[in-house]
Amino acid sequence: MESGRPLLQTGKKVSLGILLEADVPFLFRVINDPDVHRYLSNPGRMMYEHEELEWVRTLGQKEQDSRHFAIVENGSGEIVGVVGVREINFSNGSGILGYFLSKEYWGKGYSTEAVALAVEFCFGTLNMRKLVSAVFEPNTASMKVLIKNGFKECGRYHKHSFVRGHGFVDDVLFEKFNEEHAP
Template identity: 35%
Template sequence: MPGVTFLRGDLVELRPIECDDAAFLAGLVNDPRIRRYLGTADPLNRTQKRERIESLDDAEELQFVIAVDGEPVGSIGLYEPNETWGTTELGYMIDPDHWGEGYATDAVSQACRYAFAERRFEKVSASVYETNPASRRVLEKAGFTEEGRLRDEAFVEGDRVDLHRYGLLAEEWFEG
């Protein structure tokens, strides 16, 4: 049974992650099509993911399952919120079987709406590998601006790659 919808967009709904989502989320992280865009190379099993989900109660981050008609298609989170600065970092992943359907863009838009309109953050940032142009397009469609590029910052599938840093300010979101 799917969890309760917390945010609803045009295409997706966002709901809090639950322990029952552990298998789905571990599958996403372990999928080589997704893993090459994440900041981790370590495998993750259901038990480890369940333990991570259980620790979210104590963590200062907000994570959601992205669902379509109640079925999970990805996850999104606002990480490392800095209440003093009013900033947070966005991260997301979509099941490759659902790439290109607009789900990531809708989820990013909903997460930003929540961050700015309900949590009163001043800025949401995101980092994307050079090798992930689709994710860069998602951020740009959602209103983010590229703020910088860290040369050879990451090591992905045997190669050094640049990391692009994006940001969206609350005033830009409200004006958009």
């Protein structure tokens, strides 16, 4: 079990912890994996190691309007992915949810649980009102993660984004309200 990483949310399979400088090699490898980044916003962007280091080092200052967590495998204590909410608007109580997992951990239910924990943090700790997320249509795994966490499709940008191997695809928009603040 990895020691020293503070955990903020603990689940059965994974937990959410604070990102560390020691995570930079993992981030650099995974974020540049074409199978991972083709489904992220700005898929053609190459991420440099110094940018990852800078990102982690400045998270504290930037976390006024975002929260990013290491997804940590409970059994090994290893980082397996990242989940975060960005563009938090405290007037509207809204924010944009995003996540990715290293390929070797796909299909174990880790993202479904990590998103549940992030939602719990956003609604239970930050008292946010709603979360939104956009998924490229071929990304069925990601849509399942959101739907299993109670997100509802609320619209689409048709043929909006170019995804390698698929051409122009719809951006499928999802939202989830904090039940305590339901409209």
